[in-house]
Amino acid sequence: MSLLLPLFAPFVTAVLCLAWWKDRRVQGWLSVLGFAFMLVLALQLLFTVRADGIQVVNAGGWDAPFGIVLAADLLSAIMLSVTALIGFTVTLYSIPAVDVKRESFGYYPLLNMLVFGVSGAFLAADIFNLYVWFEVMLMSSFVLLALGGEKRQLEGAIMYVTINFLSSAIFLAGVGILYSLTGTLNLADLALRLGDVPETGLVTLVSMFFLVSFGIKAAIFPLFFWLPASYHTPPIAVAAIFSGLLTKVGVYALLRVFTLLFVQDIPYTSTVLMILAALTMIVGVLGAAAQADFRRILSFSIVSQIGYMVLGIALFTPLAIAGTIFFLVHNMVVKTSLFLISGLVHHVKGSYKLRYIGGVYRDHFWLSMLFLVAALSLAGLPPFSGFWAKFILVKAGIEAGQFWLVLVVIASSLMTLYYLIKIWNEVFWTNEPEELNDPEPHTPGSGPLWLMVLPVVLLVGITLAIGLNAEPIFGLAQETADQLLGREEYIRAVLGR
Amino acid sequence: MGLLLALLTGILYSAAFYMMLRRSLVKLIIGLVLLGHASNMAIFTMGRLSKGNPPFIAEGATAVAEPYADPVPQALILTAIVIGFGIQAFAIVLIKRVYQETESDDLDKLQTTDDGLVRLRKAKRKKP
16 A cells, blocks of 8 residues: 555645645645655655565456556555655755746646656556657647747747557557467556567567557657757756656656566667667757756756666666666766756856856855865766666676777766766856857746755765765665566566465 | 558657658647557557457466457557656646747757757856
């Protein structure tokens, strides 16, 4: 039962927010409280799962594989905990940062529903249920992206809605073929029955449907162009929660289906994933290096970081999967904190474009220190969390004998350092430009500044803590990887035998 | 029957992609609607067609007699239709707002969010 509590915490908060529709302050603090609750409950779930094994709930009392099953293994519980943390910090940041117009049009209920959808996707043990949770998440994200109705936002939203609808249609077609092959939708039951399907070629074909669909959501190489075109259009709090959660749901779904369902033709799927991972890393990092807008650099950087996670799935060894999980946790925290820092810079300097800002180091020393820690962590310098994440992946790559991939990882890490130094030089190090004529309007929120700084300090502190204390997190990641690759535990728990 | 439905699905898919690749916003939405229908028809056809055999358990029996029409794909399609309807409704309101803001129906004119390659050094820096 304990797995339903963190799932329903954001849902209940959303409903309560609707009850206080007129009072946006109450909505904001209710959401903060709700996410704090969710964080505690998710961590409790993580401890329960680690101690007692996989937790399962049969919705409506129908036994698997006939009813809809929600299951929390270690991966789900970890993702749920990090999601609650991201939700908590971004909501805290939103209270002073988001403008009154957006707040009074249901910003907080939407934020809660978004996290509700994301959490549901992490817990679904039924492929069609996963689709439904995706849609809950997407519906909220569509509205959050367009909320405010600025011209740029609407343009970004058109692209985002179209590409996600396409992704959902491909997902649905894949579900249809899977059902006609096996006659079931339950993930565990599918895992068992796909082994008996005589047409392994057809199964691999279906796996490509899911690769394309989840690949669009995760923004891997040929399918990522929507991301840098839309993620920088909404207010920074929205961009931060999108960057922290949405693409990672895609990576989670890839991780789930390629460890549980599609293990019939591993050499083929692994090769495809490896090539895509390498191209994602390179193209993302080159795109980031060419940009001249704080948020667009970070958007392209999301793409290149997704490459590392897909790389772990592609290598398909316990160490590599553990690396992916470590990387997911590290990246969700760091990327959200970097987006929030870009918002803070925008707050004090009034622009995101590198050429209109400067001199932050002189005026706001501690803000630059926060950026420095987060940036070095993203680039993967020791002793920050990114170093361990990349170290594990590189080690896994060498052990698997894929030296060219290791080379790509190291080269793209260097390029990551390059674009972060570019931000450092242009935003923090140089003098402030003489004339400030950025055409973008600056719509400040209403609230104390310390509320904007606190979540960033919290996230950067967590990065530092993960980096300095990597051993227990890595231990957890390794346990999770073993659980994912030893599929029997999940299958037995979900089917209840 | 199966062949007919398969052809229909194919036509729906190709019409959807054709419409989505046009430059007009309205045609994009029509493409999205058709794409939703195409996936629903695909699930329906792949759920194995069976004419005139409702999945009722006969009196005294414990299971449905073969062959019967599988109700699961139909349940899936029902859910997908509702979700697709919601998204399409949102998309239509969205293009109305986009048209109000830009006064244009041309997708090629909606690329301003992708112009990130502005020159880095134009603003003059203050002397320290």
